[in-house]
Amino acid sequence: MNVVKVMVNGLPGSMAQTVAQQILQDERFKLLPYSLTGPEIQESRCTVETTALELIAPDKRESRIAQIKQSEGPFLTADYTHPSAVNANADFYCNCGLPFVMGTTGGDRSLLEQTVRSSSIAAVIAPNMAKQIVGFQAMMEYAADNFPGLFQGYSLEITESHQKGKADTSGTAKAVVRYFNKLGIPFAEESIVQIRDPKIQQSRLGIPEKYLSGHGWHTYTLVSPDSTVRFEFTHNVNGRKIYAAGTLDALLFLSDKITAAEKARVYSMIDVLRGV
């Protein structure tokens, strides 16, 4: 298998750093020592592990990318930048012929897909790069579509815990509520219990101290009307590594698609999961 060359854009941002680290540690990949960065970034260099990278400011990216393409040959791009940059970056990637994995959320998503579909490149676009969580949601969606009313009469409790700064309710939990609604449970998003207090997170949930600042824990509990049956589904994520791992899977998937000469195609994480 050929080594997959990747440029991670969005350094020195923390998600971009986590992805760059995992790429450095994985022999299936080669990290290119460059990263497109935002206009607010003053530094022109940054270090991931022991690798020094050049941070490329917006006004220099067109000329630098042309040079890098010449010296490195074809490569893939992973975008962990900023919601406000999503559409402009996609335009840039499409114009330069850089296939990309878009790990950044926000922006105009339908325009984003349209940009790729009218270009000559392929891209993986996913609002959630955590492969196993996406798989769990797909299982729930399958049940909701095929077994409506399966949990009719059951009571439901949903608890989610995230770092103190997160103001809104977990998007994953809200999506799962919609599946449970189809499964026969009239549960409102507002009934999701949000835990944001680090003391409770540590003492009651047992979340490790180092992850108080970055975690996503979810538990769904179903109890039958006569209380004799209890189902519980839990997915607890600490830190960002699961998203980086999913990004690497998406990059390998995209690399296969490029080899197969796919163009103007948008893939989702479900496509990556299916692996076809």
Next chain:
Amino acid sequence: MNVVKVMVNGLPGSMAQTVAQQILQDERFKLLPYSLTGPEIQESRCTVETTALELIAPDKRESRIAQIKQSEGPFLTADYTHPSAVNANADFYCNCGLPFVMGTTGGDRSLLEQTVRSSSIAAVIAPNMAKQIVGFQAMMEYAADNFPGLFQGYSLEITESHQKGKADTSGTAKAVVRYFNKLGIPFAEESIVQIRDPKIQQSRLGIPEKYLSGHGWHTYTLVSPDSTVRFEFTHNVNGRKIYAAGTLDALLFLSDKITAAEKARVYSMIDVLRGV
């Protein structure tokens, strides 16, 4: 909606009793005061709640069923008898034109289906009547078929607890192991942790005392290679009510099929779940 008339066979057996009780409590059904029973049963009567039922011994069933059909009109049958009676009972139901839900396990299952398919009746045949457990297994099967390798690298622990008398490993847990194998985890059936000690069940798992003699608790725990991600799926069943509830759902489903004049058809619990 017409009331569905049901004869529950296998009284005074405990599963048949649980089903008969739930039928008595549900106004969508009418319990016929008769039950086919085995040759070893001495009694000719039995009481469920306050309803007295006639127990019909094998040598009298042909003539009694003919009389009952004449007096009651069409009715459905739920079979909770004995593995050794499964095939002979199915023959009898098919010959007498009694559509049935087969809740009894064992016997020659492929012959059982064949018997129905070459008859003029329809039947629901399910080794597991717990609708929500069947639904959970279907979700796992969907993931296994569509997202092979989803949990590659994850470690897996499976713990199941059942009443002291149960010698073999949970069949549900073994089925779920096969799905996890497809999902990328090389886990052997023998690694399933079986708990059969009532003391541990009470103190460590917190199983209520009244259910120590009849329960099926299952927990599947998945941990990512770097330990940052944890998934846990639990389904805990106390007593037999979930199976009785599923039997009632299967009876309603079968009643609709009879109304639609379906014949020579075998339905599974998945069909009941789909409701189509």
